[in-house]
Amino acid sequence: MGRKPNETPEIPDDMFTPASPGIVTKAETSAAPLTFWQEAWRRLRKNKGALAGLITIVFLIVVSLIGPLFNEYSYSQQDLVRSNLPPKIAGLEWLGFDGTRSSGENTYEERGITANAWFGTDEFGRDLWTRLWKATQVSLFIGVVAAFLDLLIGVVYGGISAFYGGRLDNVMQRIIEVLVGIPNLIVIILFILIFEPGILSIILAMIITGWVGMARVVRGQILQLKGQEFILAARTLGTSNGKLIWKHLFPNVMGPIIITVMFTIPSAIFFEAFLSFIGLGLQPPLASLGVLIEDGYQSMRFFSYKLIFPAIVISALMISFNLLADGLRDALDPKMRR
The missing domain is CATH 1.10.3720.10 (MetI-like)
Structure with a gap:
């Protein structure tokens, strides 16, 4: 049978599907928006x-x-005895901080200095x-x-x-x-x-x-x-x-x-x-x-x-x-x- 001009068509139930559980809820959308600085x-x-x-x-x-x-x-503080000492850090000698210059000279032992200089010293000590x-x-x-x-x-x-x-x-x-x-x-x-x-x-x-x-x-x-x-x-x-x-x-x-x-x-x-x-x-x-x-x-x-x-x-x-x-x-x- 044909449908009358002003008659509303029937929509079958199988065209509707339930919403997925992961849909955004009202509680989630009502969170306070971030400010500009946040x-x-x-x-x-x-x-x-x-x-x-x-x-x-x-x-x-x-x-x-x-x-x-x-x-x-x-x-x-100046100390001419400590002048131009190379870096020496106890425990890090294996990294090169052993107080030895490239020539092999150990200035600390020659001058009888026991205190370490972590980054060395300048010409004035x-x-x-x-x-x-x-x-x-x-x-x-x-x-x-x-x-x-x-x-x-x-x-x-x-x-x-x-x-x-x-x-x-x-x-x-x-x-x-x-x-x-x-x-x-x-x-x-x-x-x-x-x-x-x-x-x-x-x-x-x-x-x-x-x-x-x-x-x-x-x-x-x-x-x-x-x-x-x-x-x-x-x-x-x-x-x-x-x-x-x-x-x-x-x-x-x-x-x-x-x-x-x-x-x-x-x-x-x-x-x-x-x-x-x-x-x-x-x-x-x-x-x-x-x-x-x-x-x-x-x-x-x-x-x-x-x-x-x-x-x-x-x-x-x-x-x-x-x-x-x-x-x-x-x-x-x-x-x-x-």
């Missing part, structure tokens, strides 16, 4: 290179703080284990302080320039263009002529022009954000400028700011090492990684261990900070979210 941390943990960099940085910071405590010698970790502390301190000051000045300067715009923005950007044209090396030489070479003069020379990059990043981000709908809606509701900056604009530029800071720290460490290497940085007995590398370079033909250990530490710091910065850039980029 999602960023989850993506960062999946980046093996960035995680390895973070672990290495933490390890070097901890060792630099507690390392000198395991040695009875200070970083500036100063223990390189203690000096290396003190130097790491100084280099990290310079890098972190310089990055923090760049962050502070750059965020304030770039934020004001972009938020208020107009003639003020034009004037502030012309000032930046002038500062960009000043070479850092000339600035550090001028500061050395005014101040004595030291940590203060190096940090001041770095922040004279170092904050310019941060200011440009912040300015670009705020110019992009301040014309969007949520900012216009906040203005329409009568939100004050201060609240607009700290509650709406600033949190949305935190990602690029963090990434820029993570790239600034290794740049500052390398710049300090370069200045110390050419003799414009810290002066002995103060120690930094650049100072130790310069000392090791002078005698690397006969005492290569003086150069090897600080070179390994500064290379590990530079690589780790760059790996972490690359990982943060991917983790904080909304486009990378899956």
Whole structure:
């Protein structure tokens, strides 16, 4: 028999199948969604290179703080009897840390020295284990302080320039263009002529022009954000400028700011090492990684261990900070979210 035009067709029971036990339940779908920072941390943990960099940085910071405590010698203590001792570590003689030079000479036995020097000593008998970790502390301190000051000045300067715009923005950007044209090396030489070479003069020379990059990043981000709908809606509701900056604009530029800071720290460490290497940085007995590398370079033909250990530490710091910065850039980029 034919079916009438308005008659609903019958659906056989065999067309329906029961739901599988693995179907997502309501309880599972009602879980609280991840916040932006939780999602960023989850993506960062999946980046093996960035995680390895973070672990290495933490390890070097901890060792630099507690390392000198395991040695009875200070970083500036001189003892000419212990001058130019090769590395010697009890229990690790099979790895080459037996206090014997490549020529087969055992300086420890000849001088009647019983105490070990884990990384050897320099020409003045100063223990390189203690000096290396003190130097790491100084280099990290310079890098972190310089990055923090760049962050502070750059965020304030770039934020004001972009938020208020107009003639003020034009004037502030012309000032930046002038500062960009000043070479850092000339600035550090001028500061050395005014101040004595030291940590203060190096940090001041770095922040004279170092904050310019941060200011440009912040300015670009705020110019992009301040014309969007949520900012216009906040203005329409009568939100004050201060609240607009700290509650709406600033949190949305935190990602690029963090990434820029993570790239600034290794740049500052390398710049300090370069200045110390050419003799414009810290002066002995103060120690930094650049100072130790310069000392090791002078005698690397006969005492290569003086150069090897600080070179390994500064290379590990530079690589780790760059790996972490690359990982943060991917983790904080909304486009990378899956």
